[in-house]
Amino acid sequence: MKKISILGSTGSVGTQTLQVIEQFPEEFQVVSLAAGKNISLFKEQIKKFKPLFVAVYSDKEKDELAKELEKENIQIEIFSGQKGLLEIATASENELLIVAISGTASLAPTYKAIQAKISIALACKEVLVAAGSLIMAEAKKNGVSILPIDSEHAALKQCLASVKEDSALVQKVILTASGGPFWKLPKSEFKDITVEMALKHPNWTMGSKITIDSATMMNKGLEVIEAHHFYGLEYEKIKVLFHPQSVVHALAEFVDGNMIAQMGPHDMRFPIQYALTYPKKLCPDWARLNLAKVAKLEFYEPDFDKFPLLRLAYETGEKGGSAPVIMNASNEAAVSLFLRKKIKFLDIYKIVQEAVDNHVFLSNPTIEHIIRLDHLVKDEIFAAYE
The missing domain is CATH 3.40.50.720 (NAD(P)-binding Rossmann-like Domain)
Known part of the structure; x- marks a missing residue:
């Protein structure tokens, strides 16, 4: 056991x-x-x-x-x-x-x-x-x-198994995103987004923080940075596509032009089981994916102007050091404020961007530095808005 x-x-x-x-x-x-x-x-x-x-x-x-x-x-x-x-x-x-x-x-x-x-x-x-x-x-x-345990990274691990996770053989990987509840909503209407609207994810049942991150696309930005660390991939090799059906969880394209996709139900128990039983394969008593009932699979390029936190995640990930720490801490604080109706939806981006722009950059922070910086950023934001 x-x-x-x-x-x-x-x-x-x-x-x-x-x-x-x-x-x-x-x-x-x-x-x-x-x-x-x-x-x-x-x-x-x-x-x-x-x-x-x-x-x-x-x-x-x-x-x-x-x-x-x-x-x-x-x-x-x-x-x-x-x-x-x-x-x-x-x-x-x-x-x-x-x-x-x-x-x-x-x-x-x-x-x-x-x-x-x-x-x-x-x-x-x-x-x-x-x-x-x-x-x-x-x-x-x-x-x-x-x-x-993330569905996308568990999927990516399965895609990359064919090349034994050798990043030199990978042309690019694609992390899919449902698009959240607002990918079709005109940007002009983002000012009217409420907490209740943002918590209605179209496909997944998740906690409130990650659901808001999915609405802003910060969740996918965090996953891009994760993929870089999990698999040693350069950021230019990590792409994002909106896939509203949430059936394909990740894809890998190799240098020879071939591509592998991982598919499954949008049920978190499958990636959780994958992590718990790895490298074994067990047979759960849960509903399986029926491709005939899916009917179609759609993919769309993300709109970085509409979802600027996705672009910011790429930028801070590339910069490294303390930049992702600041981005992450300020986002946690901003999401908390939004969930408690202290700020508007569009304020989340403003708070995060301002924190990233104004912080003193550390190139090689220690764990202790990271924890202190995380607390400092959150305390400053909460003090300013509460």
Whole structure:
């Protein structure tokens, strides 16, 4: 049995990861779980999967969970805060750590888990965006594998398997995007976009932060930077196409002109299962893709003027250093403000662009620098708008 811990078990990816584990109970053992503030769901997960220990957001949630578990006569060690995440991430029992917390809160736990020689299944884009060079170098140093959970990067890994991920044989790769809810909306109407409108993704069921990122196309921009770090690809080889059917998740074109595409249902359990079982192939009891019912596959070039954050992601990725850190941190803050209706949709881009333009560039930030910079940028933005 593969021994697994999950950071973010009550979120979208976390709950679907547990569905995969439940589908194959003979394959996995849950060592530990970390959650935020959804104590009622977390209690049910603890009862069902019986982890050895758990962690929650803060001491307040720790006390609440302890009282709930006491009613069920469940005794288990409970950690809290950043210390709790580190305890879960570095547990000696772990064979695979699922990183499913959005944002840079998962950066330090991921880094420490790699140093503890624990393999990673990564759903959190921000880890590689903010610290990709450091994370991948540390993984190589410790002989640790980092597997993508993102549907596009899991798809790309399967496409590139035919050339053993040799980037010299790759002409280009294409990450597909549904286009989100606004790719057909005239730019002149973006000023009227509400939180409720932005949270209605046409194809995928995801957490609120990533859903807003999909509406601004920042999500695809983050994936471009991820692809650079995952597969060592130059940015000019990484392309994006809108594909409203969300059937083709990624494509790879090789130097000989041949192209491979990976297709599947828009169901996150498939890429999650791929990461959990890799390199094995298991047979889940979920709906499969029926190409005859798809009828057509459409692809369109993205409009960078309409979605300027996608262009900005390419620019900051190319620049490297602290630039992606600033972009990512300011975007996290701006999305949080938008979700709480403190700013308008178009303000997200303005805040991110201003932060990138005004920051003092660091060419080789350490993990400590990145974490401090991340907090500093967010604090400044929140202070200005709250």
